[in-house]
Amino acid sequence: MKLITSTLRPLASAAIFYYATLWLVVLVTVGTISQKYFGLQSSLEKYFSAWLIQPMDMPLWLPSGRLTMTIILVCLIAKLIVATKWKTQWIGTNITHIGVLLLMSGGVITAYTTTEGNIAIQEGKEASTFQDFxxxxxxxxxxxxxxxxxxxxxxxxxxxxxxxxxxxxxxxxxxxxxxxxxxxxxxxxxxxxxxxxxxxxxxxxxxxxxxxxxxxxxxxxxxxxxxxxxxxxxxxxxxxxxxxxxxxxxxxxxxxxxxxxxxxxHYQLPFSIYLKDFEKLDHAGTMMARSFSSKVTVTEGKSSEDIKIYMNHPLRRGGYTLYQSSFDQSNPSGIETSVFQVVHNKGRLMPYIAIVVITLGLLIHVFMQVPRLLAKAKNKTN
Amino acid sequence: MPRILIILGLLIPCLATAQTQADPRSPQAETRNLSPDAGEILAPLAVQNEGRTKPLDSFARFNLLACYHQSKIGKISAADWLAQLLLDPNTAYEVKCFRIRNEDLLADLGLPKRDDGKHVYSFNELRKVIDDQRSRVQAVSARDKDERTLIESQLLKLYSTVHGYFSISRSFTCLTPEIVIDNAQLAQELKLPHGKPFSFFQLHQRRNTLRPLVEKLHAHYDGANPYHQAVLQLGTQLRDMQQRESHFASLTIIPPADDPILKTWLTPWQVLDGEHHATEHEIKAMTELEAAITALIHGDSTTATQHITTLQSVSSDKVNALAKAELSYNRLDAFTNSLAFYLFGFLLLCLSWLFAGKQLRWASWSVILIGLLLHTAGIILRMYIRGRPAPVTNIYESVIFVGFTCVLLGLIIEFRRRDGLGLIIAVIPGAILHFVGFKYAAEGDTMGRLVAVLDSNFWLSTHVVTITIGYGAASIAGLIAMSYLYVRLFNPNNKTLLQSISKNFIGVTLLALLFCIVGTILGGIWGDQSWGRFWGWDPKENGALLICLWLLIVLHGKWGKQLKELGIATMLSLTSITVLLAWFGVNLLGVGLHNYGFTEGAARNLAIACGSIFLLTVIPSVIIFIRDAAQAKTKAQAKT
Structure with a gap:
């Protein structure tokens, strides 16, 4: 136990967090600008998913997004285990840190378990596999x-x-x-x-x-x-x-x-999707889309169900989520094609839990600290 | 004989051939004596434009902004300008309402420069010049946006503005009196006035009487017979008008019988189109509109108002209520007026410093509060008009709402501090953001429809509002930190004042952190709900993350003692840069799902803003640092 504590103690340092986060700011900035020139996917792989990065192909390896965030996560875990003061005064901060731990754990689960891709189905056709992007x-x-x-x-x-x-x-x-x-x-x-x-x-x-x-x-x-x-x-x-x-x-x-x-x-879905109808509605008198929706029949084993998938209303089933993402109306016969984004993510509930915890923690902290910090100044200054 | 066959074609009306060139011929004959209040009478009338219904007043403003870059020409309101354009186009074509800002474009088009430097031209001055550019415009528009020169882009814009203007001007030509029958017999047969002008619509209503007359002529046309000539002339005129005018008309003002919010409205010319079977409802609307127009042309405001009221009853109550609300919004001009109060409040604050007046400071506080109430009224009216529970749905509204947040926070801080700092903090971003808002408003409609993916009231009112408050709070934290730097620069010995300011900026930073973090995670959850991924390192997400990380660095740097008070204030003062980059900067990258609000020239303005914040922060900070170091050295020397 003592060994664990003495190992973790130096890791639970605000300085590590401070410099790692500063470095993350650099990565986020460069990784964002890079998207304009090298596309989202390759920037994402280079600056955020990778462990190490070689700036401008120099013989020098620096931590990339994944390593930097791992350092921050380790620092946070160490802080929570060995350096946290469990006192009323710190309750808001402590709850917030637990929330961030949940959020980052969700990120880890997502990074290692997610499959995402898409599936394009013509009206009147059925599909049960999707393709990775x-x-x-x-x-x-x-x-x-x-x-x-x-x-x-x-x-x-x-x-x-x-x-x-x-x-x-x-x-x-x-x-x-x-x-x-x-x-x-x-x-x-x-x-x-x-x-x-x-x-x-x-x-x-x-x-x-x-x-x-x-x-x-x-x-x-x-x-x-x-x-x-x-x-x-x-x-x-x-x-x-x-x-x-x-x-x-x-x-x-x-x-x-x-x-x-x-x-x-290609990935196999545990069910099949039959596209009955795709519909795109426009704002009156314009070509600007007001809504997209797909009427589908989902068949799993012997049971089947009619469902409408539309913007902000995905289909969730068997751990998979299908979102209305795109369409193709170029077929001259009038048969439309609907494109769904398919995601399988075991960590998807973590942000939902994390946001409740973080909001609670920050609210407590703000209510305890801010009135004091915004205190009247006049009688002191004059 | 073949001409008669062509006329028959009119009565089986044909689609107009594609015609892009402004036709210099106008059928209008008489000079018109418009009601002076024609604009005001037409202003509340609802029209459908760019996917939404709006009062004619708004339509007029957006179009005048496009031509003139202002929503008034001197004392002429936009509504009056549009009324003249619709009711008396030939006179309107002489009105100088096209402002060309780029002198290189003027030279390129061979237009004479104006001595007053304003370079405003009338449609009649431009029409030939613009038509001559037709083939060039086609060539330019075929090219990619990035491959156009500045002049070419501006030419395209001018070309489409002039054409848009001309199209609007032809919208009512089927309802204004344009046609005259000189033959008494024909006039009597059609039950139309002899020798007095009437409208295309009136004749169209009698098409079942006119058709047999033309068909009768078809068998035995006699060119010497004045009656035959009159029928032929009338037929030709009708065909020409329909072909020429209906192609241009663009103002969709005739509502459908049901669901006028979601269904498409028609232009008067579309109602009369041969392929469209006009409903009773549409004919009623046309009849009332025509009566109102006729009355306005003859200067009879009272009759016109009556017919406009009846016309409005043809449309749904909801549409009229919204149009009325938007008209009030336009006339209230809440944000301009609120800016006036902010500036007046600032003036009072300056006076309070000169005369050390506590009362003056409270007067300033109250005046700014009135400005804030107006600001709020404008936001609430917009929410009602847009039918959304969220104050922010686009970048313009985010500017307005961040301004609101800043002023509110500033007033609260002033209420606690009572030394004027809160008022400065309120007025500076409040006023600057109003000016930025005017820039966006000058681009046209600020209440445009949302793209499908953003159409979620729940997320607009949670994620968007939270993150926008976060932007506001972070900017305020930055501003307080910056004022700390200046107080410390000029008044380094007042430790209690400095300490109280530093407490304030930490307090606001905590508040900003709450809203930014919660807003950012909410945004991720919206992403998960909409397209299945919580986080995708999209530029806008990264922007929001950047603000959060920056605030976290400052706070943890304080707790971990990596930063001293000067460092905290300097870093925090730079927070405004991260806010600007997240808010506007990422749109300039032109990538990602949030790329919704790009404006021309924004890159330069953004660079100026960020550069200024950087200099305003770094200069005092460096001076203080050097001074403190020097003082420490002298102290050390004194000791030894």
Missing amino acids: HKLELAVTDRSHANHDDVTTFSDGFFTRDETFSDDGKIPLKFRVVHFYKNCKIVTRPAAAITSQHKGQAGKIQLEELPPDNDDRNLAGIELEISNATESENGYYLFLNHPQWVPTTITGSDGKSYDVTLRNR
């Missing part, structure tokens, strides 16, 4: 079965140079990453660099890395060396995460055909 996967589909497809996926955790991956139990193909870019463009491959090993599009083009797009419209691409296919099909292949990029069919050493494609990671 940013995470990618390499999907290998075995279409040899009569009534179902067997999909094997490899997450983007594998997508680092020279990494190899395979799934021996299910598919014979083996992969090695030659290049992977989160954002790239295609350029002609110089004739001298083309060998018989470059298959399909890889025989004509290659990828060139680009900085993150400032509107988050990134085109991810990967060049893979695939082996354990039929002898003539072993070699280098290119895959781009683009809707018009046709999956590449490769015959494995087992003689079966596999469709290989790079796509946003």
Whole structure:
């Protein structure tokens, strides 16, 4: 016990909080301005989700958002355990600090458990999977079965140079990453660099890395060396995460055909959504939207239910929340497409609890302190 | 004969062909003797514009602001200006009401510079110049916004303003007397006056009588027959008018029979459109409007007022009540008047210093309180008109409400302190924010509709109000801290005064922290409710977080003794910069979900404001620091 206390004591320091928060101010400022030039997603990854940051690619590693906030959190926990005076005078401050602890714990849970993506459904169609906004996967589909497809996926955790991956139990193909870019463009491959090993599009083009797009419209691409296919099909292949990029069919050493494609990671929902109708209402006499709403039928097992999803009124079910987020009315036949944002977050209730606690704590503190601090000044000064 | 066929086309009315050029021909013949109070009579009439109903008075103000950059031309009110434009366009076209501020644009357009430096032109002076720019404007507008020069952007704006003005001016041409029948027989057959002008609408009401007359001519047209000529002439005029005028008319003033708040209103020309089947309700509204217009054109205010009253009864009570409230809001001009009281209060405060008058200081306090009451009245009226329980729904209202918060806090502090500091704290942000508000109001409608995602009364009245109060309180904390610096600079030995001020700024900082933190978390919860994420490091969120972190640094720096009193005051005084950046700065980045209120030139003004706060803080702070260091050194030397 003493050991814990003596370890925590130096951590429970206002100075650590003070300098860590000053550094966080710097990160928040730079990370915000950076969004204009490098897009929200890449700024978020660099300044807020990452542990360390290398400013301007200098050989110098500084704490990024995640580490800075962890330091603040550790400092707060240490303060609460060893350095808190549990006296009436400090009741407001102490409650507030507990509230902040709850809020930050919610942040930790969210950071590690959230999946979010979207799902676009046409009127009259049904869907039960959604796609991650940013995470990618390499999907290998075995279409040899009569009534179902067997999909094997490899997450983007594998997508680092020279990494190899395979799934021996299910598919014979083996992969090695030659290049992977989160954002790239295609350029002609110089004739001298083309060998018989470059298959399909890889025989004509290659990828060139680009900085993150400032509107988050990134085109991810990967060049893979695939082996354990039929002898003539072993070699280098290119895959781009683009809707018009046709999956590449490769015959494995087992003689079966596999469709290989790079796509946003897919997740299965525990229920399915059927879109009956999407409606967009405008403010009278303008093109400005007043409301968006989607009438859907949600089917889970044998039960189904009719629900309307609209702005500020999401559908919550099985830990998933579906929000009306966008739409597409460009189809000339008049069939509209509704787009829902899908979020699964185990920490989502924490801010709700935290705000009650923090408000209570701050209110107590303000009521105890502010009247004294705004006291009459005149008789003292003159 | 083919001409007759064309006229037949009129009676199976066709859609006007796309026509963007202002047509110099006007059918108006007689000179008109408008009622002098035409503007006032039309002012309360509700119209629908940009998705909401508003009184014609507001419509007039926003359009005059667009042309003239002021809501009055000398002594002519916006309503009078619009009334003339609608009822007597040919005379109105001579009124100088287009102000061009950029002299380079003038030179570019080849317009003569005005000696008075105001560069105001009439529509007649501009119409040809503007029409000549048509192809250039098309080319420029096809380009991306970022790729336009300043002159090109201003040209686009002027072009659309002039066209908007012209469109408005053609709105009532189907109701004003524009057509004359010279043939007695035809006049009698149509039961219309012979030789006296009448309106397109009157003739349109008789289209079932006119149609067989034209069809009869179709079989045996005789060019020498004056009656035949008259029918042909009337038909041609009708067709031309409908084609030309209906395309321009833009004032939607005819309400639908039900739900006038949400359903689309029509222009008088749209009611008469061949593809639209006018309802009895619409025809009644048209008849009353025409009668009112005719009376106004003949200077008969009493009859006009009666018809306007009947016309209003055609619309719903709710619409009329809102229009009336908005008219009162416009006429009360609460924020300008409240500013006058704030400035007068400040003057009294200055006098109280000169004459050390306790009474004068209390008079100042009361005058500022009256200003605050007016300020409040304006906010409450807006809430009623917008039908929202929240005082803040857009950036303009946030400016007004932060001003309100600052003045209220200042008055409370003054009530406790009684030495004038609270009054300075009240008046400075109160007055500055009113001026900023006028800048926003000069851009046009400040009560525009909200985008769908913001349309939540619950969150507008919780998150938005809380965070806005937070902005206000943080600014006040910053201002008190800044005044501490100046008191310490000029009066370093009055320790009790300095101590009381430093207590005050810590008190207000705690208050600011409460509102900022709660407001920021509430915003996160709204985000969770609306699109499923509590926090996304969006610029506006980061802005709010920045204020919270800054306040936390100051408070923890004080408790952990990283900061002494001078450091606390300096850091706190800079808080206003974080507030400005969170409030306006993030909009300049042009990214994120909260990007709702960008104004031109805002970047420069923001930089000036932040720069001034920085200098006003750092200069006294550095001087005090150096002085204190020097004093400490002398003391140390004296000891040794």
